[in-house]
Amino acid sequence: MSTQKVFTSSGIEIKEVYSTCNPMQELPAEFPFTRGIQKDMYRGRLWTMRQYAGFSTAQESNKRYHYLLQQGTTGLSVAFDLPTQIGYDSTHAMSEGEVGKVGVAIDSLKDMEMLFSGIELEKITTSMTINATASTLLAMYIALAKKQGADLKKISGTIQNDILKEYAARGTYIYPPKPSMRLITDVFEYCSKEVPKWNTISISGYHIREAGSTAVQELAFTLANGKTYLKAALEKGLDINVFAKRLSFFFNCHNNFFEEIAKFRAARRMWANITKDLGATDERAQQLRFHTQTGGSTLTAQQPINNIVRVTNQAMAAVLGGTQSLHTNGFDEALSLPTEEAASIALRTQQLIAFESGVTQTVDPLAGSFFVESLTDEMEAAAYQYIDKIDLMGGSVNAIEQGYIQQEIADAAYQYQMDIEAGRQIIVGVNKYQSEEKVNPDVFRVDDSIRQTQIDKINQLKAERNNDAVSLKLAQLKEAAKGNENLMPFILAAVEEYATLGEIADTLRSVFGEY
Known part of the structure; x- marks a missing residue:
């Protein structure tokens, strides 16, 4: 807890918390925590x-x-x-x-x-x-x-x-x-x-x-x-x-x-x-x-x-x-x-x-x-x-x-x-106080070419990783999904062998189906 005194710009001390004289009034950090x-x-x-x-x-x-x-x-x-x-x-x-x-x-x-x-x-x-x-x-x-x-x-x-x-x-x-x-x-x-x-x-x-x-x-x-x-x-x-x-x-x-x-x-x-x-x-x-x-x-x-x-x-x-x-x-x-x-x-x-x-x-x-x-x-x-x-x-x-x-x-x-x-809700600049504007603000754009960058990275990953180990970990995940075991250790094991997000999701889709 901070014990340092705090003052307004006029030198008036500000208390940590203000409350009424009512002893029933709730304080911060007390159930049900309305005040913080x-x-x-x-x-x-x-x-x-x-x-x-x-x-x-x-x-x-x-x-x-x-x-x-x-x-x-x-x-x-x-x-x-x-x-x-x-x-x-x-x-x-x-x-x-x-x-x-x-x-x-x-x-x-x-x-x-x-x-x-x-x-x-x-x-x-x-x-x-x-x-x-x-x-x-x-x-x-x-x-x-x-x-x-x-x-x-x-x-x-x-x-x-x-x-x-x-x-x-x-x-x-x-x-x-x-x-x-x-x-x-x-x-x-x-x-x-x-x-x-x-x-x-x-x-x-x-x-x-x-x-x-x-x-x-x-x-x-x-x-x-x-x-x-x-x-x-x-x-x-x-x-x-x-x-x-x-x-x-x-x-x-x-x-x-x-x-x-x-x-x-x-x-x-x-x-x-x-x-x-x-x-x-x-x-x-x-x-x-x-x-x-x-x-x-x-x-x-x-x-x-x-x-x-x-x-x-x-x-x-x-x-x-x-x-x-x-x-x-x-x-x-x-x-x-x-x-x-x-x-x-x-x-x-x-x-x-x-x-x-x-x-x-x-x-x-x-x-x-x-x-x-x-x-x-x-x-x-x-x-x-x-x-x-x-x-x-x-x-x-x-x-x-x-x-x-x-x-x-x-x-x-x-x-x-x-x-x-209907004008019952005012949105400034939209349905009231409009003005003429240029249509060409500086906006941030993401280039479509990055998909190819990602595809190249995935292809390189699959060429370099141990694909037999990936297949084994995904098979183990699939079996676990059919039962009641906690799936996190199986997902982590697959991730650590560099299984892709899509491969893991597809493994679970094959058991759970899609909604």
Whole structure:
């Protein structure tokens, strides 16, 4: 805890935490953690400043990572291209036109080695936004850490590994829900023993919100999915007081400043009660830790410089809401992947909030506001109405299979679009205060030729590796998939022999099928 005194520019001392005289009033780091999970919050340690980056080849992304680290980013966040996300090598016909476009192409451990060249995994925290193929990418990361000589007990980071929101909102799933859930709980079990500091899932509301949900729906569907993962792990015999400490969440932050702050405060309180009801007694297993990304779908291609203001507003709400980690979007993201300039401004936005705004100097600065406290209660009550309905349906998997969650999101997205078109919802520069603009801003482009680069690398890899050893490891993985063994050791063994991502995914497809 920080004991250093903090003052305003006028010399007024700022207390670490403010509360009423009411002894019943909750304090930070006390159940149910509405006010934050640390007693001193940002006075003790700032949030992790991440920049989500990945494009083209591993070599190109590696250059961007070194640039971001030089600019002061404190955690890396890896974006993967669509073929990597859905288990296709760059050589696959389905990969044409998509290699390296929305993230980096990772076909094998060779690419992972290049991606983190010159970066010690034991000294950095890495977030990987990957779901259907999460077990394979995590295995590659662990294999690389072993090659670097890292202590696996010390490597830390997060893997998204949240397949339920893919069925509900995003679409990058491969296998049916039940084998997908098996892969997720296998990762929980494996990491709790082998990589204990790794966050094994980032239960994601971000994509639910980007698909058009309301803030309440984002809150409700995310926590309902979290509850489903808890139950799946409990059914596997895992200890909730152990595995729940390694769950984290990933929320969106949109434009309605106070609604977003109330959402984060309600989320902590709700999750504390959900975990407690399912048997968690350790406070750290009851705490909701979360990463926030500012709202991509709120950014406009029109007057893109306005997006700097939007991102600042959203980032400030995330900080006032008590986030543990934050990514700020580039102002040009409605047009392309972020340029270096846009990525740098996005990171500077976080640094300005951290070091110049003063909002980090006390815990939960808006606590006690009649408006914020009331809105927190109302967000919680509205979210529980959804969660209770999903519970009656038998949980998130059933609700998704019945199309309920997808339909609720679609209805909300439709209503929002109708409000914009009718002028009830103002988007500055889009349906009000428009201006004439040049159509040719500087945008970041990824050349299609990199697919050939990746194909050449795969062909060279297959010529140089021990193909008999690869075949043996894939056969062993296939047999394990037919039974009930934890698949992570088998995936890791295949990765270490330089089996490709597509080969591993195809092996599992042959047993699990596709959804």
